[in-house]
Amino acid sequence: MSERLHDRTRLRPPAPASIGDRVEDVGSPALLVDLDAFDHNLAQMQGLADAGGVALRPHAKAHKSVAVAQRQIAAGAVGICCQKLSEAYPFAAFGIADIHISNEFVGADKLAMAVELARHVNLSICVDDVRQVAAMASAAEAGGVRITVLPEVDVGHGRCGVNSTEALSRLADAIGEAPSLRFGGLQAYHGGAQHLPVWVQRRQAAQRAAEAVDGYVRHLDARGVSCPVITGGGTGTAEFDCQSGVYTEVQPGTYLFLDGHYGASEWLGQFRPRHSLFLSATVMSTARPGVVVCDVGLKSVAVDSGLPRLWSRDRSGWLRYVAANDEHGVLEVLNGDSQALLGSKLLLVPGHCDPTANLHAQFVCLREGRVVGLWEVDARGLSR
Amino acid sequence: MSERLHDRTRLRPPAPASIGDRVEDVGSPALLVDLDAFDHNLAQMQGLADAGGVALRPHAKAHKSVAVAQRQIAAGAVGICCQKLSEAYPFAAFGIADIHISNEFVGADKLAMAVELARHVNLSICVDDVRQVAAMASAAEAGGVRITVLPEVDVGHGRCGVNSTEALSRLADAIGEAPSLRFGGLQAYHGGAQHLPVWVQRRQAAQRAAEAVDGYVRHLDARGVSCPVITGGGTGTAEFDCQSGVYTEVQPGTYLFLDGHYGASEWLGQFRPRHSLFLSATVMSTARPGVVVCDVGLKSVAVDSGLPRLWSRDRSGWLRYVAANDEHGVLEVLNGDSQALLGSKLLLVPGHCDPTANLHAQFVCLREGRVVGLWEVDARGLSR
Known part of the structure; x- marks a missing residue:
């Protein structure tokens, strides 16, 4: 069904521009991309992370470009986030060594991708169900890899992530009991908070999210489970997350570009994209x-x-x-x-x-x- | 700026499926794609065009796939439409010999694409301004090609296309006077009519569009300009356009797939996608x-x-x-x-x-x- 006529013409549409074009x-x-503005945004977000003693792990879903990720890492980022496993492939292929999949997945095709990626990069993934943990543990064991797993906790977004300390404990236990997995900490992303246009409302929502995360961290601490990484946040709340004392890592993506939606938000703090x-x-x-x-x-x-x-x-x-x-x-x-x-x-x-x-x-x-x-x-x- | 690390891994995400998968x-x-339904739609639309004595020139913007276009042509289509010049390249490269760009364009980069395409395929394009005609005439002459040009007439959609017989006459004259251009007839597409959900309303809108086209055709006829091709229509009105006695060619695209939007429309005639x-x-x-x-x-x-x-x-x-x-x-x-x-x-x-x-x-x-x-x-x- 994939037969086709031979391409005798070598016809290809021209590139949109050449170096030196006006x-x-x-x-x-x-x-x-206006590189002056891009560099400003890149440096300012890295500066906020550095000042807060927090790792910057930018979200590559915003740009999907190895060249951009290389610049983020050269500026100080510890690695990148991807939202999907297939999305991580070109970054892994071109030497981005540390990739966090900030999202759940289910299915044999996805597990196979995770195992293959884990052979090439330091891979971490998210879960919000013990069945995901069991499936990943089996696939990783069969594939001879060890994968870092972070339970996702819902801190107000109301989409994925567990909602109770009981559910979180079950996930942490299941990860801890699997020799092919490593407990990585917590994924805690409040998508709704990112998009609140009023700065003080965004700050309040970020504070409430940080308090929610903190509750989960203390619960695990009390059970003898420490969280190496507490990762989350986005462009809208990154400044607050960096200063929260709770997050060890932030995941903004749009900060590089500032699209029309984020551009309509108030930016009254140190981050002025x-x-x-x-x-x-x-x-x-x-x-x-x-x-x-x-x-x-x-x-x-x-x-x-x-x-x-x-x-x-x-x-x-x-x-x-x-x-x-x-x-x-x-x-x-x-x-x-x-x-x-x-x-x-x-x-x-x-x-x-x-x-x-x-x-x-x-x-x-x-x-x-x-x-x-x-x-x-x-x-x-x-x-x- | 396009330097990158060497891809040592050859990592590529797997294809979504293999032949034989369930x-x-x-x-x-x-x-x-459910090929049984696809074949049904393909055959039914070709049958309607054949019955109406009208050419079927499906719109490749709906699928953007050479394999699909080859099947449309094997079933009887005379060629394809593309909406953009760059979009036409893969079809031209893989042997689709007759391509109509059902849209206006302006700019040196676009003119260069049109000239390059015209060296490989029978290319027709649309205009709604004499400045577009002059620019295409110069570029085609400089490039040593002859390009078929169809003025677009606005038949109710209210987007592109001329709105008066005077403007149409000016276009036809300008095309006729340019040795590097060939007057191809009229482009007449009523986008709004396609999406009327009630069948009788769609039929009425298609009739009004056909009457509007007919008026332009008669005007040109009276001035001694005959229209080899009168092309337009879409999935929603194709059945009516085939029977209109005005259109010589129809341009449906979605008929192959029937998406949710068109699926919510009434289909009371012979076309039952x-x-x-x-x-x-x-x-x-x-x-x-x-x-x-x-x-x-x-x-x-x-x-x-x-x-x-x-x-x-x-x-x-x-x-x-x-x-x-x-x-x-x-x-x-x-x-x-x-x-x-x-x-x-x-x-x-x-x-x-x-x-x-x-x-x-x-x-x-x-x-x-x-x-x-x-x-x-x-x-x-x-x-x-």
Whole structure:
């Protein structure tokens, strides 16, 4: 069923940009990274972790790029998080030595991936059910590997993770009794807290999460089980988590890029991220009065957390992205001559960076308005 | 900037399935195609086109797969549509000889792609502005190719396309005067009509669109310009367009798959599509009472046209997909023991097939519950 005609043409679409191109000449749609802003965000988050005496383990689900992970580790990160096992493969293949899968999984195909990864990297995984522990213990034993396992505790997000000290104790016991597993500590992520737009509310939610984690840690301590690692947090709460005295490790991802959703949040503390991720767009139709159509639709920008918004400051007052079709973005022209916009290059800020990066093959990296690099999105589409 | 460590490991994530696997053993998330339903849809749409004396030019944006396009052409299609120029490359490379870009474009990078494609395939493109015509004429002349150009007329969708006979005449004249261009006829697509759920309303909208096209055709006829091709339509209106006496060619895409959005429409005519596209999912957390979490989130299923719904008929009454996070799908358990579901394999119907296929590397093809093929999604992510 996979027969196909021979490719005699060697036809391949050209890359969106070449080194030295001006930003205006980058093809569209493409993912653009402003490296000055990226470096600012990278350094500031590492500085917060260092100041708090906390390890930074950035979440690679936000970028899915080995080149980005290498820069995070060069700046001081202890390793990376992945959300899926298949996602970890390109990072493992290119030498990222320490990978935490911050998510549960079930099934023979997944267990086989975990065993294979554990042969190449220092792998840790999450569980919230003793059946997951038993399955991983058997697979690791059969595969001749030892895997670090962290129970996930629900600290307010209400999705995965155990909700009681009894359930946590059962997990810790099961991990402790399995020779092929190693108890790694706790995974504690409060997704809802990340996205509270008001800074003081975010701080309160992070404090409550930290208190909840602390309760679980004390419970295990009292049973003679110490937690080498207490890991969690995201971009929204990382600053508070670093200062909590509870977390030993934080897992932010979006901090590098600051997407439109996080960009609408208040940032009143020490972490002051800048927008570094953009989409290039070209106005390709001006046939309707009052409206123009660009070539960025929902196949090149994720719209789950809001539509992209216009970055170019000179245009943002009179042009507004109002609808995303598959390959079309409709922009309302609030004033001015819409026909004059045909062929205009626009920069858009994506609403949600993680699923947007997942739609592209490369990041086009810019400094001072020129292309200085192309980074592969190595783990694009790896969701198993 | 693109330096990287050497890949010493050759680590690659395994394919989601192997030939001969049972459907229950396919990894998750993966895109599954029920070939019996697929063949039914393929044959029925071709039969409608044949009966109407109309050419079928399926839209490859729905599947982005050379293997699928080859099957469409083997069944009688005259070629394919693509929505973007870069998307056409893998089809051109693997021998699909006739490609219509059903969309406008502007910019030097795009013009260069069109010229390169026109060296390998019979390429047609769309315009709705004389500046697009002038730019394409110059690029085609410089490149030594001749390109077929179809003005797009707006027949009710209100996005791209000209809105007046005057604007259409200017386009036809400009195309006619350019030696490097060939007037190909009209592109007339009413996107909004496709998605009207009530069959008679869809039929009425299709009739109005056909009347609008007919007006433009007569106008050109009166000026001595005949339209070799009048192309448009989609899955929702294809049956009416085939019988319209106006369209010479139809462009449906989703007809192969019938996603959740189209599945909720009435189908009272001769075209009775079946669901052929599914997502495999695995329940990976049952820690919360009343809710289970699966591994299909918005990085593996597009949610712009609604959340995926559960297919497995025995479970659909008591399990409902209620929220998509990046890599998690939250399912409400309406009755029954949620903990017993850990590790359960589910089949989901995606709300919108086009952007969902764009998230995956392969289609896993099934017959009688067994994997019989893997088809590449060759044009995944090609949105330029």
